[in-house]
Amino acid sequence: MNEGQKGKTQNKTETIRICARATSSIRHNPTGTGNTQTQPTILSILSHPSLYLFSTVYLGSPKSKSQSKSPFGGDAAAPSSAAPSFRGSIGGFERRMKTDKWALAKSMGRITRIGGFAISRKENQQQPLITCTTFNILAPIYKRINHEDPSCRESDYRTYWLARNHSILDWLLSEKSSIICLQEFWVGNEELVNLYENRLGDAGYVSFKLGRTNNRGDGLLIAVQKELFNILNYKELHFNDCGDRVAQLLHVELALPCSQWKNSDVRQEILIVNTHLLFPHDSTLSLVRLNQVYKILQYVESYQRDFHLKPMPIMLCGDWNGSKRGHVYKFLRSQGFVSSYDTAHHYTDADADKWVSHRNHRGNICAVDFIWLLNPDKYRKLLKASWTEAVFGMFKYLLRRASLTENDAFALLKGENEDCITFSAFREALRELNLIGHCHGLSEEEIKELWVQADVDGNGVLDYKQFLQNIWSSTNLDEKDEEQVNNTNDAQEQSIGFSVKNAVLSPPEVEKGRWPEDYSLSDHARLTVEFSPIKMLCSQLIC
Known part of the structure; x- marks a missing residue:
């Protein structure tokens, strides 16, 4: 040698x-x-x-x-x-x-192993498991790489964004979730799009991408394993608002996992939504975000109605840009949706500080990434009624933030009238609270709809008692409807539903409410949820 x-x-x-x-x-x-x-x-x-x-x-x-x-x-x-x-x-x-x-x-x-849990993929397990991952992968056009120069973005340095996105794909493919929902996917870069489509395709996924409106550069990607699902339909929803946000709807049927149910009458279909809501740069945008969720749920309802679909499980995945204290969270809960991560960890709605999933550009840490689940056995309020409650909840929040009691609020709403609220006074109060009068505010049609929901007897005025019941409390749905739903099991059909088995955030520090300083894969944590399909009766009647 x-x-x-x-x-x-x-x-x-x-x-x-x-x-x-x-x-x-x-x-x-x-x-x-x-x-x-x-x-x-x-x-x-x-x-x-x-x-x-x-x-x-x-x-x-x-x-x-x-x-x-x-x-x-x-x-x-x-x-x-x-x-x-x-x-x-x-x-x-x-x-x-x-x-x-x-x-x-x-x-x-x-x-x-992800975080503190191990998600098993046993080949011959009797009970099949469906896993779903949602991850905001931080588009290179938004990733700042020099704190001294905010205009310096990762998108200018191919080596950096390519290496980081290969790392993201390595993790996704090693995890091999049944469903993958990504936000801030850089649809404007052909090389990156091809990278994801090719590597996901080679791994047995079928994927769909959707860019934000007005060529904003980023968007969404949803991918599912071909061997686990039959694709029945794919739809795109453009909000056409100031945020240029969009949503994806994927209608799938379970194929391999529940083959033991093929000879039964149990439907095995799922609706999956992927979205990324507007960031609330100021308080006026909270209403925009609420309307974005309202549009998603309206679209899902109309899709089910137009195609004569029976109740089925619905998963809403994505970056919701709002915490458990926010109006969007409460709105979705009022519609029967549950946060899969909180369900797995037995957290209540009040447990708002147990975990985080995002550190924003201001340095604040918060929990904004969710996989929402609505099973077909859940009772649902009228969507319009839930939206009205949510807007009145925002209305009440603004008044309380100004240290106004219910008496003060009634005085504000009635204006110069002696003992009642008229529509014109109601409209003026909304203007004073900055809920109308600008491009992000309520439309004239929405204002009238709010008034109709508040003026239940239709006499054109609200007295103090009606104000407390229909606006300040704004939970005026008759509870007997839920009891009626629960007592009609004999007439219901069976459908597939899901129980939440595990839910894991990574990196693991975020599960304790801390953000690791040396985590650089994204400014969001990855959320993976493990679901077990079960049979259930359809009680998802809209009353």
């Missing part, structure tokens, strides 16, 4: 030794966040903070003819936008890691 060959052998040996240490390090601390339960992947190694130098030395860094300022500050070589250099390095590293020490990673079994 000549000196050159000896040198190459020594270099290769040293490379394998470092790879082994890297693999071991990442197995115990994959992202530097303390997560000890994520299987290492090639791009989690690239993103590991302690191995940046290693990846540069052994993989080769993108070449640049001139030195420039790094987006992270300091002098550094500017990342190249040429694909062959970066992907070639990755390919070579993957080939090396598939041999030698990388074999250790293959012995970790078929249990994928």
Whole structure:
């Protein structure tokens, strides 16, 4: 063996030794966040903070003819936008890691650990499990990579956004959820779109993407495993509002998981919605967000009605940009939806600080990512009545924030009238509360609808008692309707429903209400929920 060959052998040996240490390090601390339960992947190694130098030395860094300022500050070589250099390095590293020490990673079994739970994929289990993941993956056009220069975005540096999105896909494909819902998907970049479509397609998924209106650059992606679902229909919903937001509706039928029910009359269909609501930059936008949810539920109702569909489970996934204290949360709860994560952990509506899922651009941490579930046995109020209650709830919140009691509120609403509220006075009070009179406010039709719901007897005025009952309390649905629904089981059909078995947020610190400083995959946590299909009677009558 000549000196050159000896040198190459020594270099290769040293490379394998470092790879082994890297693999071991990442197995115990994959992202530097303390997560000890994520299987290492090639791009989690690239993103590991302690191995940046290693990846540069052994993989080769993108070449640049001139030195420039790094987006992270300091002098550094500017990342190249040429694909062959970066992907070639990755390919070579993957080939090396598939041999030698990388074999250790293959012995970790078929249990994928996420956060504090292990979600099993047993091939022959009698009770099939459906898993659903929702994840706002932070579009590169929004990801700031230099705090000193807010205009510097990851989208300007191909190497960075490509590596991060490969890491995201590595995690998604190792987790292999039955349903994947992504927000802030960079639909405006063809290379990234092809990356997701190709890798998800190769892994057995069928996917659908939808960009926001007015070419905002990002949008949504929903993907389901082809072997688990038959696609019955796919619809797109454009809100056509100031936020340019959209939603996806996917109608699927369970295929393989519930094959033991094929000879029964049990329907095995699901409606899945993926959305990303507007961020509430100011209080006037809270009404816009509420209307976005209202439009989603209206669309789902009309879809079921137009296609003569029977009640079936509905999953609403996404980034809702609002916490459990907000009006959107209360609106969905009034419609019978439950937060799957809170259900799995036995949290109540009052447990608003148990977990977080997002750190926003202001540095605030909050719980905004949900997978909502509505089973077909749940009683539902009239949608319009729930929306009215939600708007009056917002109305009451604004009054209380101004330290007004119910007496003060009645005085504000009646204006110059002595003892009653008229429509014109009601309208003027809404203007004073900034709920109308601007592009985000209530429409004239919505104002009239609110008045109709409040003026139950239709005499054109509200006295103090009616104000308390129909506006201040705004829970005037007759409770006997629910009792009637629960007593009509003999006339109901069977349908598939879901029980929540597990729900996990990752990184695990967020489950304790903390945000790890060294988590950089996104500014949102990943939420995965495990559902078990069950038979149930349809009680989802709309009263």
